[in-house]
Amino acid sequence: MKAVICPRYGPPDILQIKEFEKPVPKDHEILVKVFATTVTVADVRTRSFTVPRSVWLPARIALGISRPKRPVLGMELAGEVVAVGTAVARFKKGDHVFAATLTDFGAYSEYKCLPEDGPVTIKPANISFEEAAAIPIGARTALHYLRKANVRSGQKVLVYGASGSVGTYAVQLAKYLGAHVTGVCSTSNVEMVKALGADEVIDYTTEEFSEQGARFDVIFEAVNKSSFTDCMDSLTNKGVYINITEPIPDLRMLWAKLTSKKKLLLGQNSPETAEALEFLKALVMAGKLKPVIDRRYSLEQIVEAHRYVDKGHKKGNVVISMG
Numbered sequence: 152m153k154a155v156i157c158p159r160y161g162p163p164d165i166l167q168i169k170e171f172e173k174p175v176p177k178d179h180e181i182l183v184k185v186f187a188t189t190v191t192v193a194d195v196r197t198r199s200f201t202v203p204r205s206v207w208l209p210a211r212i213a214l215g216i217s218r219p220k221r222p223v224l225g226m227e228l229a230g231e232v233v234a235v236g237t238a239v240a241r242f243k244k245g246d247h248v249f250a251a252t253l254t255d256f257g258a259y260s261e262y263k264c265l266p267e268d269g270p271v272t273i274k275p276a277n278i279s280f281e282e283a284a285a286i287p288i289g290a291r292t293a294l295h296y297l298r299k300a301n302v303r304s305g306q307k308v309l310v311y312g313a314s315g316s317v318g319t320y321a322v323q324l325a326k327y328l329g330a331h332v333t334g335v336c337s338t339s340n341v342e343m344v345k346a347l348g349a350d351e352v353i354d355y356t357t358e359e360f361s362e363q364g365a366r367f368d369v370i371f372e373a374v375n376k377s378s379f380t381d382c383m384d385s386l387t388n389k390g391v392y393i394n395i396t397e398p399i400p401d402l403r404m405l406w407a408k409l410t411s412k413k414k415l416l417l418g419q420n421s422p423e424t425a426e427a428l429e430f431l432k433a434l435v436m437a438g439k440l441k442p443v444i445d446r447r448y449s450l451e452q453i454v455e456a457h458r459y460v461d462k463g464h465k466k467g468n469v470v471i472s473m474g
Contacts, residue, residue, distance in 0.1 A: 154260035155453050156222040160200040163457035168450065173262050175234075180264045181242050181271070182234040183250070187284035188225045188258040190448075190456045190469045191316065197224060197256075198457065205399040225258025227251050229274055229283035230473075233262070241267045247274040251287035251423045258284075259453065261473060270423035275435040278442065285442040285468035286435070289316035291427045292395060293324050293371075299416055300369050300391040304329025309360060309367045309385070312374030313349065314340035317395060319443045319467045321371050322347045327439050333367070335360055335377070340466055343443070361385050369393065379403055386413050394418060443467025449474065 152173045155166050176182040196202060197219065202210040214220060229249040232242050242248065250271035252258045265271050270291075274283045302308060308325040312318040313334030325332045326348040334349035337356055344352045353360045361381035368390050370382045375396040380403070382392055388411070395418045400408070404415055434440035445466040448456040450473055460469055 152261040153450060154223050154257075155225070155450065157198050157219050157224055158222060159218040160198065162199065163195075163454045163461060166198070166454050166457060168453070171260070174264045176236045176239075176264050178236040178238040179267055180236045181232050181239055181248075181267055183228065183230040183248060183263050183265055183271075184233045185228045185230040185258060185261055185263055185473050186280040187230070187473060188228045188471045189285050189288070190453075190460045190471060191226055191288050192460065193226055193253070193288065194224050195457055195460050199461075203396075203398060205401075221256045223257045223259055225256055225260065225471075226253045227284055227287040228258040228263060229280040230263075236267070239267045242271075247276075247280070248272065249274045249280075249283040249287060249428065251291060251428070253288065253423055259450075259471070261450075268425070270425055270428055272425050272428045272432060275432045277436055281444060281447060281470045281472060282442040285316070285444060285470060286431055287423075287428060289468065290320040290324070290431050290440065290442075291423070293317050293320040293373075294427060294431065295422070296371065296393045296395060296416055297321065297324050297328060297369075300371075300393060300414075302328045302330050302369055306330045306368040307333070307366070308369045308371060309333045309335065309365075310349075310371045310373060311335045311360075311377045311382075312372065313344045313347075313352070314466050315373055316443075316465070316468050318371075318373040319344075319347055320440070321373060322349050323440050324434075325369075325371070326350075327434065330369070333360070333365070343466065347441070347443070366390075372396070379407075383407055383411070383413065388412055389414070391416060445469055447472055 232246040308330040314336040333351040334344040372394040
């Protein structure tokens with residue numbers, strides 16, 4: 152089988168396609184023929200080892216000191232079950248599934264073994280494999296933090312970076328939860344964010360959201376490009392600030408936590424569960440959640456796909472079709 156390996160940290164050009172033996176599922180595993188995967192921001196950060204300075208050492212230990220411990224990247228997938236272990240009860244051969252593989256990566260491969268009790272479930276029947284592959288990381292991350300912030304009907308939520316993978320899902324999920332949603336994005340993405348259900352959209356190239364004087368119950372920072380001070384000033388007294396890219400609070404954040412009643416939720420790995428995927432699947436089936444696909448590439452175009460995501464301007468998700 153073909154798989155993409157990342158032999159060392161570096162630019163997109165280091166990625167290589169190699170041949171490997173097809174894996175065999177253990178007793179409680181399923182073997183999935185991968186039809187689609189994605190290039191996430193997490194993939195490109197892992198490939199290039201671009202992480203916040205505050206977590207440089209633990210990230211090196213976790214990911215690999217001199218090169219990636221898990222050289223086959225890829226953190227989400229969709230495909231067909233082609234074999235099951237002797238003790239598997241949840242799935243059968245021929246099932247169409249989608250899954251998160253953030254724990255051990257490996258979705259950049261034609262076949263992938265998954266534990267049956269892991270973050271894997273039956274694919275929504277009303278979307279393609281490519282669309283299903285784009286759900287497990289971005290949508291699950293948005294859902295996790297919106298749940299932690301207890302977003303509910305009547306609240307005002309601002310999503311900064313509303314056109315990215317997590318941002319497009321955060322807009323839709325916050326709207327589903329009953330919030331009045333304001334999205335912040337660039338000019339070219341305004342209409343797309345409106346179409347996703349945002350009540351208001353602010354073009355950051357022409358105005359700052361903080362200058363409008365509006366106050367929000369939740370500010371969801373999906374790209375870490377807003378001013379923390381502006382966010383704090385724009386939150387209600389007991390508002391919640393979410394930043395999915397900053398894992399450790401800096402001095403300003405610590406001071407804000409000490410001197411106000413505002414809550415800060417920072418970027419820790421959100422739990423990978425089949426329950427979350429089942430919840431998202433139900434929303435997709437009901438037409439309440441839609442994956443946004445920016446570009447599609449073949450496995451042989453993996454370097455080009457990583458180059459594109461490296462630019463930092465993708466809209467929604469970039470998909471790799473395995474053919």
